[in-house]
Amino acid sequence: MNEQLPLPYFYRLVTPTGHDELAEMELRAIVGEATADPTAGPDCPDRIRWARGGADVRSAAYVAEACRALAVAPDREGLLREAANLGLEQERFRITVRRIGGQDIAVGQEFVIGLANLIEGRPDLDRPVREFVVIARRGAWLLGELVSRADSSWLGHEQRPHQYSAALPPRIARALVNLVAAPGDRLLDPCCGVGTVLVEAAQVGIEAHGREINEALVEHARGNVCHWGLKAEVETADGRGVTESFDAGVLDLPYGHSVPRVEATCRELVATAAAHCRMLAVVSGDDMRSFMTGLGLEVLGLARVHKGGVVRHVHWAGCG
Ligand SMILES: C[S@@+](CC[C@H](N)C(=O)[O-])C[C@H]1O[C@@H](n2cnc3c(N)ncnc32)[C@H](O)[C@@H]1O
Known part of the structure; x- marks a missing residue:
């Protein structure tokens, strides 16, 4: 050299x-x-x-x-x-x-x-x-x-058939997937909204499973996944009721812009995901590191993503 x-x-x-x-x-x-x-x-x-x-x-x-x-x-x-x-x-x-x-x-x-x-x-x-x-x-x-x-395949996903005001931009969703999972892994999104994370995971060869409490959004998530010819399991279910284990989880919490945030529910969602995933990315409106550390997670990093006045806090953690 x-x-x-x-x-x-x-x-x-x-x-x-x-x-x-x-x-x-x-x-x-x-x-x-x-x-x-x-x-x-x-x-x-x-x-x-x-x-x-x-x-x-x-x-x-x-x-x-x-x-x-x-x-x-x-x-x-x-x-x-x-x-x-x-x-x-x-x-x-x-x-x-x-x-x-x-x-x-x-x-x-x-x-x-x-x-x-x-x-x-x-x-x-x-x-x-x-x-x-x-x-x-x-x-x-x-x-x-x-x-x-980079093949920039996330870029085409911006024109999805079902949009949602609380949805993640596909580029951020792709980065979250890359933080926690590799092709062949099983990934859980316990609050999947219109399936943005599921699409990005499925696109790169990850087996994606979504849960969402709002039935209309479940249909929209299925529609978005299908639109790109991809596959993911999406069910109408509470993210706190997970029983299976996964290699990775991406949890985009309800954080109050378009979706009401209930503190206790958010904490339960994080705790449940942490108990069932080996690696975890959590997106929230505020810094949850001390709560996550208290759960026994190893917080590998925090990234703040700014858009206008909104700050998304992305936590990257290993769940042991
Ligand atoms: C910030 S949005 C997620 C958006 C998603 N990442 C997307 O790109 O479409 C949070 C979602 O959590 C859902 N939600 C709230 N409480 C839930 C629960 N207990 N179990 C499952 N989903 C829940 C809301 O309906 C909302 O769609």
């Missing part, structure tokens, strides 16, 4: 305003330990993280790309000099340039052609075998080789 590179892999985050803490938590869940970006100067937006391993980010909500790091340089000319020393060889390659921090950063077609000329082999923009990614930023350009890229 080039000694100027801090670690062997870098990750690019795409984070809407107010979602930074949840993005960092998703990164931790997918990648494990990741570090801030020592190559970035003061003018560089904080969008790159470094790690020892290259993880699969295809299902991610906020982690856009994982790359194996090849070179770092202060500017594009420096990056071309570094690339020339790498002896890159590949038939059917593609180069993708990501500008971070302003469209005014000059990349230029001559830079891309110059880089392509340094790679032994022919480009193939439609069906590349290997993709090189350039991160173009003021003061710190990076060259990497793509390991995996």
